[in-house]
Amino acid sequence: MPELPEVEVVRRGVDAWVTGRSISSVDSRHPRTVRRHVGDLRHDLLGVSFACASRRGKYLWLPILEGRVDEHERPERALVVHLGMSGQLLVQDPQSPAEKHLHVRIEFDDGGRDLRFVDQRTFGWLMVDELVPDSAGGHLPSVVAHIARDPLDPQFDDDHFITDIRLRRTQVKRALLDQTLVSGIGNIYADEALWRARLHGGRQTERLSRDRLSDLLAHVRAVMSEALAQGGTSFDSLYVNVNGESGYFVRSLNAYGREGEPCLRCGRPIRREAFMNRSSFSCPRCQRRGPEG
DNA sequence: GGGTTAACCTGCGGGC
DNA sequence: TGCCCGCAGGTTAACC
Numbered sequence A: 001m002p003e004l005p006e007v008e009v010v011r012r013g014v015d016a017w018v019t020g021r022s023i024s025s026v027d028s029r030h031p032r033t034v035r036r037h038v039g040d041l042r043h044d045l046l047g048v049s050f051a052c053a054s055r056r057g058k059y060l061w062l063p064i065l066e067g068r069v070d071e072h073e074r075p076e077r078a079l080v081v082h083l084g085m086s087g088q089l090l091v092q093d094p095q096s097p098a099e100k101h102l103h104v105r106i107e108f109d110d111g112g113r114d115l116r117f118v119d120q121r122t123f124g125w126l127m128v129d130e131l132v133p134d135s136a137g138g139h140l141p142s143v144v145a146h147i148a149r150d151p152l153d154p155q156f157d158d159d160h161f162i163t164d165i166r167l168r169r170t171q172v173k174r175a176l177l178d179q180t181l182v183s184g185i186g187n188i189y190a191d192e193a194l195w196r197a198r199l200h201g202g203r204q205t206e207r208l209s210r211d212r213l214s215d216l217l218a219h220v221r222a223v224m225s226e227a228l229a230q231g232g233t234s235f236d237s238l239y240v241n242v243n244g245e246s247g248y249f250v251r252s253l254n255a256y257g258r259e260g261e262p263c264l265r266c267g268r269p270i271r272r273e274a275f276m277n278r279s280s281f282s283c284p285r286c287q288r289r290g291p292e293g
Numbered sequence B: 001g002g003g004t005t006a007a008c009c010t011g012c013g014g015g016c
Numbered sequence C: 001t002g003c004c005c006g007c008a009g010g011t012t013a014a015c016c
Helices: A006-016 A041-044 A158-166 A172-176 A187-197 A209-230
Strands: A022-028 A054-058 A059-065 A077-082 A085-090 A103-110 A114-121 A125-132 A139-141 A273-275 A278-282
Touching: A006 A209, A022 A041, A041 A054, A041 A059, A041 A125, A059 A125, A059 A139, A077 A085, A077 A278, A103 A273, A139 A158, A158 A209, A172 A187, A172 A278, A187 A209
Parallel strands: none
Antiparallel strands: A022 A103, A054 A059, A059 A077, A077 A125, A085 A114, A103 A114, A125 A139, A273 A278
8 A cells, every 4th residue: 555655665666767768659548547647658759758757745756857858857747656556666577578457668768668557446546637836936746745745845835834744633543634734644654653643543533632733743653764764664565665665664564454453552442433434453552542541 | 625434555464 | 165345455536
């Protein structure tokens, strides 16, 4: 399940392998994968090259350089990628066989490794989109404009976030998963940050103090930074970096997926509850629903 | 208009 | 062995 740390690992890999190379062919095999794209992906990408890969939350994009690589050219379009739940961006030897769920393959005129979008559940997608100005003088794809900055973004405004989340008057886990409030957090890291902050996800945001929310935000940053350092979280082959390798952070999870196992702080069995059509994992003693928790 | 829910999708594991 | 069902969850359209 790619959340911010996993997407950042992929961004770094794509950036290292793909930047500056000229595209010689585009093979799009699945209509859902480019479903948001209004033009012809092949027509839009043939002959162009990519500038340095960028990311906001779980969205990744490769700015398009229309002509020869020129550091002074300001890209006006980008190839935007969202991995969904099971999407993978792989950098492969052109001779290696097609993956079972290979949906898009991009080859380069230097004959080196190609770029492949593989996705079992087809929740992921990619598209070419125009770049629009952001609030800080930079540019980002228009489809990403409604997404909030992520907690690892140097320009993330903590005070603004804490004010906004309290105004929402909703449950704190619901708010953490709302990408328009703060981006990059999915079910796994939401549960992990809440466990570290000793907060139950069902607590109402307007009843939490600014200090409590600031502490939660610090835990969000900590758990994501640690996961990033370990290459992300992998439960199976569904999440891998561009070389097909899994991360190791699953070994460091304290709550997610540990139903019935002892809490590493107090020893009580971790509970699983249904929440927003998915599962939430928490400690019944450390993370109480009441205001005293 | 903002909060909430269901649908999208495929593979896997458990139960029968 | 094979079938059926539930589960996994990011995003968004539709609903309240």
